[in-house]
Amino acid sequence: MRSYSQYCSVAKALDVVGDxxxxxxxxxxxxxGQSRYTDLRAGLPGIATNLLADRLRExxxxxxxxxxxxxxxxxxxVFQLTPRGEALGGVIRELGQxxxxxxxxxxxDDSFRGQWLRLPVRTFLADHEPGQPAVSIQIRADDQIVMIDVGAGEVSLRLEADPHPDAVIAGSPPSVLALFSGHIPLSSAAERGLEVTGSTEAVARILPRRPYGGTTD
Structure with missing residues (x-):
């Protein structure tokens, strides 16, 4: 790994994670979380096998x-982040936002993986009715399926499917993101190619009350 050879914390950080x-x-x-090599390959479409191995060693x-x-x-x-690696979570969140x-x-031709919704879920969604019973919402975006669990004021994402969700949202990744960020009202979801089945109350419970800054249209 090449170095910028600068006595600056930004440059030194990029020496480590800038490739x-x-x-x-x-x-x-x-x-x-803990991931096998094959899990990482699947979540990084386009990376060469030898390059992934090199980056993991680095x-x-x-x-x-x-x-x-x-x-x-x-x-x-399996591979897992150390506390020093987990400390990059704030960097990833800021870049994502x-x-x-x-x-x-x-x-x-843009690739999409279900776990990439974890940041939008944390950024855009909230449990606006924490006193209500817990619900689960299945997201189908392209061929990816993930679950959003809502309850006690918390909203989280898990990667396994649930056979009996309270609601299902199906559509393209951009449309799902536009709904999550408040740029598509739930009442207009069908017009943007989103299919919402089951409890619309469960879906409305987590959506933002106003559009997130920027645009996804």
């Missing part, structure tokens, strides 16, 4: 991740 793909590997580990050398022998039934090596206006540009 291509590095912060996206951190994003995946923040979103998924992150390990820098003290940002550990390799752990997972017990059965996984029984393989800064990049929201750029999401207006969507190309049909």
């Amino acid at each position: 291509r793909w590095t912060l996206l590997i951190v994003r995946e580990l923040l979103a998924r 992150l390990e050398t820098a003290g940002l991740l550990d390799r752990v022998a997972a017990p059965p039934p996984v029984a393989t090596t 800064w990049g929201v206006p750029l999401m207006a540009e969507y190309r049909p």
